[in-house]
Amino acid sequence: MSERETFWLEVLNWVQTSLILVGVVTFVITPKQGKRDYAELGIILALTFLTEFSMTILWYTSHTTVNLAYSIFNLTTLPLFVLLYRRRMTWVNKDTIAALIIVPFLLFGLINLFFVQGVTKFNSYTIAFSSVAFIVISISYFFILIRELPTESITKLPMFWINSAILIFSSGTFVIYLSADYLANVINNNMIGTWFVHNFVGLIYYAILWRALLLVRSGHAKEVK
């Protein structure tokens, strides 16, 4: 890894972490009702910030990567987002659907964590699994949004932006997670290029999430639950 590459990757990483912190702060200063409506998003952002920040600090101090913490964090993201979506669905069997996504995912993630990729390695299969689930969920949500037309302008709905962010991030990073194991363990690639792309997509993701949080905060949208 050249110094120049490392420098730019670190810059991108810091920018991304800062953007997450901005998101957390925006959530904290959001009125109570907004916080209640989007509690899961707040938890996800806080967890993301803590994970990213602690991982960065550990990297600088001991040059170690805490894969276990990252893997556990990734096990929480999909269930939390599914709960956020569940609150906005009008379907009768939404609980069953949520359980059908969360339970197999957690089972897969735990088996992968303890028996397949292991606790010391980056659990790329689990994240690839969650990316596919996210893509399916976000496209389904768009379908529902078009069918139900809850408002004259869906761009005023925070959930539209959250869903767009999830779709863009999951689609963009899916290929990376799918090939991560091959890159790292088969061809021993340092993955600097792919992580660069990953962090760049992450920037777009957190910027869009921030836009959603601003909408929640300003109370622009009247969500139809």
Added chain:
Amino acid sequence: MSNPSPVPDYQVVSLIVIGVIVMLLLAGAIVLFVTFYQKRMVEARLKQQMLESQFQQKVLEATLDSQESERSRVAGDLHDSIGGMLSAVRIGLSAIGRQLNDTHVLDAQKQMLDDTIESVRKISRELMPATLEKFGLIPAVRELCEKMQATTQIQIGIMELGEARRIDNRRQLMVYRITQELLNNAFKHSKATYIEVVFNFRENLYLIVEDNGIGMDRKHMEESGRKSLGLFNIQSRVQLLSATVTIDHEKRDGSKITISVPYEQKA
């Protein structure tokens, strides 16, 4: 460490980057598609709602027009046909009376016939006031107020403010009907001793009907508004005139209704 892949690293990474870009473009395209499609759907829905409302407006217009033309026809028939025939019968009775020695019985019949002729004329006038066509809105309403005052013993004042402007016959008739209905309501429900009708010609025509009666209970009005034919007729006409109704619920004694009518139909 050796590289077991037959494909060079940079090619693999390039392929992944291309894959990421393709997936990002697809995701972006989906987001854009949803945004534009939703806009089109909303536009289509609004257009459909507008067409439905226009259709309802047309139906309402046609219903009220046919009601008015039917009233006009019945009024004409009563006045010209039945009224004419009754007048002819009266002339006949008078002729017979001149040939009889004792006209006492006949006089009573003649009086009854005169009353019938007067009733027919009255009904005919109420159905379609000739004054409205001949002299316009204010004289017609003045005539209406005078007649109502004579029959109900309630004082009615009529006031005209501003410079009177011409309104087309159809709108004039609708304003007349609204006034008639508001006065009827005041007589029936308000227990008022005085009613004032004001026509204020400003940027719009403001028709104000105010009384010193028991006032209007908002809840009761909302409930009766759904059932009362009179209120329905007022609402229908107000809608067709693109007018607005303001009810002064703060007024302590009596009630005050203001209807703002544009002089011309809005496009």
